[in-house]
Amino acid sequence: MSRKIIPFIVAFVLICLVMVVAGVFAFSGAVTAEKFGSTVAWSQPFAAAESMKVIDVTGDGQDDLFIQNSSGLNVYDGSGTSILGLDYASPKTTLGDVNGDGSEDIIVYYMGVGAAVDVISKSSVSNLAQALSIGFPSRVAVLRFASGSQIVLGDNGGGVLALSADGASLWSGNVGSAEIRGMDDALIGGAVNVAIASNDGTITVFNSSGETVWAGSQEQLRRMRAFDLNADGNSEIITGGEYGLFRIYSAVDGSILFEKSLGQAVSEVREVELNGDPSSREIVVGGKDGGVWAFSFNGSTASQMWTGSLSDKVTEIAGLDINEDGKQEAVIGDDAGNVAIFTDNGTRNNLPDHSSGITRIDIGKLGGERYVVVADGSEVQTNKVNFSSIPGFQFTPLVVGLIVSAVILVIAAILASIPARPEMKLSLQDKSRESLEAERRMLKESIADVERLRKAGEVSGDAYLSRLKRLRGDLAENEAAFKSAGHQVKAETFACPHCGGTLELGMDKCEYCGQVILA
Amino acid sequence: MEAFLCGTAIAGIIVISLFFYLLNTARKKVKTTNQFGKKEFAPVYVSIADKPDAIIRGMNKFVTETQKTETSGDKWRWIPLLIFFAGIGLMLVDVLLFLLGYTSFVFIIGGFVLWIAAIVMARSLRKSDILDFSPRYHGTKEILHTLRDDLKPGTTFLGHLDLTGSMLQNKVARETKDTQQRTTQHFSDPWLSLKAKLYDGNVLRLTAMQKTKKRKSYWKRSRISGKSKLKPEKFKGSQQELKVRIVVNPEAYAIRPNHTFSTGKDVGKYRVEQLNTDGGIINILAVSPFEEVAQTDILAFLKSAYSLLERKAA
Numbered sequence: 001m002s003r004k005i006i007p008f009i010v011a012f013v014l015i016c017l018v019m020v021v022a023g024v025f026a027f028s029g030a031v032t033a034e035k036f037g038s039t040v041a042w043s044q045p046f047a048a049a050e051s052m053k054v055i056d057v058t059g060d061g062q063d064d065l066f067i068q069n070s071s072g073l074n075v076y077d078g079s080g081t082s083i084l085g086l087d088y089a090s091p092k093t094t095l096g097d098v099n100g101d102g103s104e105d106i107i108v109y110y111m112g113v114g115a116a117v118d119v120i121s122k123s124s125v126s127n128l129a130q131a132l133s134i135g136f137p138s139r140v141a142v143l144r145f146a147s148g149s150q151i152v153l154g155d156n157g158g159g160v161l162a163l164s165a166d167g168a169s170l171w172s173g174n175v176g177s178a179e180i181r182g183m184d185d186a187l188i189g190g191a192v193n194v195a196i197a198s199n200d201g202t203i204t205v206f207n208s209s210g211e212t213v214w215a216g217s218q219e220q221l222r223r224m225r226a227f228d229l230n231a232d233g234n235s236e237i238i239t240g241g242e243y244g245l246f247r248i249y250s251a252v253d254g255s256i257l258f259e260k261s262l263g264q265a266v267s268e269v270r271e272v273e274l275n276g277d278p279s280s281r282e283i284v285v286g287g288k289d290g291g292v293w294a295f296s297f298n299g300s301t302a303s304q305m306w307t308g309s310l311s312d313k314v315t316e317i318a319g320l321d322i323n324e325d326g327k328q329e330a331v332i333g334d335d336a337g338n339v340a341i342f343t344d345n346g347t348r349n350n351l352p353d354h355s356s357g358i359t360r361i362d363i364g365k366l367g368g369e370r371y372v373v374v375a376d377g378s379e380v381q382t383n384k385v386n387f388s389s390i391p392g393f394q395f396t397p398l399v400v401g402l403i404v405s406a407v408i409l410v411i412a413a414i415l416a417s418i419p420a421r422p423e424m425k426l427s428l429q430d431k432s433r434e435s436l437e438a439e440r441r442m443l444k445e446s447i448a449d450v451e452r453l454r455k456a457g458e459v460s461g462d463a464y465l466s467r468l469k470r471l472r473g474d475l476a477e478n479e480a481a482f483k484s485a486g487h488q489v490k491a492e493t494f495a496c497p498h499c500g501g502t503l504e505l506g507m508d509k510c511e512y513c514g515q516v517i518l519a
Numbered sequence: 520m521e522a523f524l525c526g527t528a529i530a531g532i533i534v535i536s537l538f539f540y541l542l543n544t545a546r547k548k549v550k551t552t553n554q555f556g557k558k559e560f561a562p563v564y565v566s567i568a569d570k571p572d573a574i575i576r577g578m579n580k581f582v583t584e585t586q587k588t589e590t591s592g593d594k595w596r597w598i599p600l601l602i603f604f605a606g607i608g609l610m611l612v613d614v615l616l617f618l619l620g621y622t623s624f625v626f627i628i629g630g631f632v633l634w635i636a637a638i639v640m641a642r643s644l645r646k647s648d649i650l651d652f653s654p655r656y657h658g659t660k661e662i663l664h665t666l667r668d669d670l671k672p673g674t675t676f677l678g679h680l681d682l683t684g685s686m687l688q689n690k691v692a693r694e695t696k697d698t699q700q701r702t703t704q705h706f707s708d709p710w711l712s713l714k715a716k717l718y719d720g721n722v723l724r725l726t727a728m729q730k731t732k733k734r735k736s737y738w739k740r741s742r743i744s745g746k747s748k749l750k751p752e753k754f755k756g757s758q759q760e761l762k763v764r765i766v767v768n769p770e771a772y773a774i775r776p777n778h779t780f781s782t783g784k785d786v787g788k789y790r791v792e793q794l795n796t797d798g799g800i801i802n803i804l805a806v807s808p809f810e811e812v813a814q815t816d817i818l819a820f821l822k823s824a825y826s827l828l829e830r831k832a833a
Contacts (some may be wrong), residue, residue: 018632022698025625033621342601390621393547402631403609407602407633411640412593422584424562424683428577435675439568442677442714459692459707466689474566 240266
């Protein structure tokens, strides 16, 4: 094949390869240029929020921002103006319509005259109960049982107490003997029950009468949440352990549907609709060392979608469809003040950092605008999150592929234009019979010389063979020159059928390769 | 952070190395010395069996052809460096996108592929580089040119000019070991061999040979720490030998030994080690302690050797 053609063939193959790869990247949608940004709408000083929710607590039809920390609670309207501010000692709060007036009430479980519960309805505070036989506040939830709403309190010693909407004690119990770390409504056959978990790993599901439906235990527990992931009327209870155990239980009987060890303590678990497919729900899990995992639950078990990371302990996870593609993005904050958005495929996009650790994140409409509300160690901030992308960017691999292909083609053309490097062996031979015969004599003398040197021990075995091979090769060339010039010559050499080395006629063993020559 | 800095440092070293490799390709700055610091030359082997003018023409043509190959590659030597910069330009697009808040690696990958293409092209261009021709190549032409009128009409010079290297494995004459079991290789390189039937009826045989010694690399164990250390190869010296054999035409010459050209005498860079004139054949072995001898030294020696001949009266 011509030396000028080969570079172009190689170039053609490479160009095909480059363009195929570029095409795969371009048409798979894997290449995008997208970014998320945020602008601060307003912020208010508020230290270390423990609970935060965008919800209408004033009954005016407009959502407000409810926020609570270890010394009290505040409610801000859509423009950030404080409309309620109350001090409490070590309060725990929840939201729910206790009095049946159609608007959300704030239920505060705090240490007043003993353990006490207040209900704040439309900014009006009323004491529901006090001197309750329960310990230091840890969790509170409003459960809408079929028999009526109940306020369930959990203390830091595993004690549980249920109150009626008017403050009367209904039932009590114990879940382990450590701090209650999770309390959520769990559906069983469509009926509301309450799932409660304590720090020592005990999980118990109670019905509306306070009877235990089932109880179980696992490794020390940090988080417990209940969701009906497949909307079959039976909730799934999700737990995160102190030593990395991530489990999904069936709320019906406590059977384990899925479990995985994540290698670090689970610090947060939330449901986020990542893939936009309502037939499956996704769970995003945050770890104490910054690990982030996304799982998809299909109704019977879960599978891992992707993993990512932040630089510190994940403190909060929230879901929001920022780019309006029908899929929620996970907005995740960590203890170092970083806030990042993870898309459905796990791509991380950072939002501006905060000066202190993120404590709570919630999403909702304030004053008609959709905001991501972020609370850190010192303030609460409402952010307008935006999304932008470069249109047509997915085709840039094709552009890059074309540039690379053009360069490859240029290189091939240049290399084809360079003549072949000449062989470093030059034979200057006169074709006359006399000259060829003289050359033949000279070569035979040289061969005799080399053999004499070998006998005298003046040349090593390898060097002898190498020189002999070259001289015999020259002799064979001389014979060929004789023939091509049309002169008669008695052939004295032949080529070894095994290695191709030139040998003298009559030899039955090749000196170069050691093979026996039969013919 | 440490991993990032380490990765950045490694990437930086690779990029700088690549830049200088391509820059040296562009400036045609290549290493031309061997491990002993000796200049290396084009490894040419010339088989000689032709008339002197044809040999000289052939040798000149060969030089022209190799230079043509080299110069045809020279005009493209800056292209790999330009491709390297084009790769950087492509990568900067991603840097710009990053500054604008977007994350993209498409242009970085493209730039990287361009760098690979630049390396491939630079290597191909370097392959077209040819080392300088040895002074022996041009010196041999001078010898042939000088002797051209002394050649019997219609005959040819026979022999070879072997400039493939003096320390090749196929030129090992013998190996010796010293008391410490270190191996020394003795090389024998007959780089020029010429036979010619002369105008005066004499037959001249000339062999120029370089003899070289090299100690092979070996492992040496330290007596104190017990660690083994690889000692590199060492060049132990080189000398030139010249063998001249003249079969004298008894009808034209009588051999007359003289004092100016006898055993032990210095003739130019050579010293006559052996001289034998038995049977009407002059055999001379001369040795030069110099690593290189010029064509003028060889020609001067031949001229001196002819002082042993006395022309008979017609």
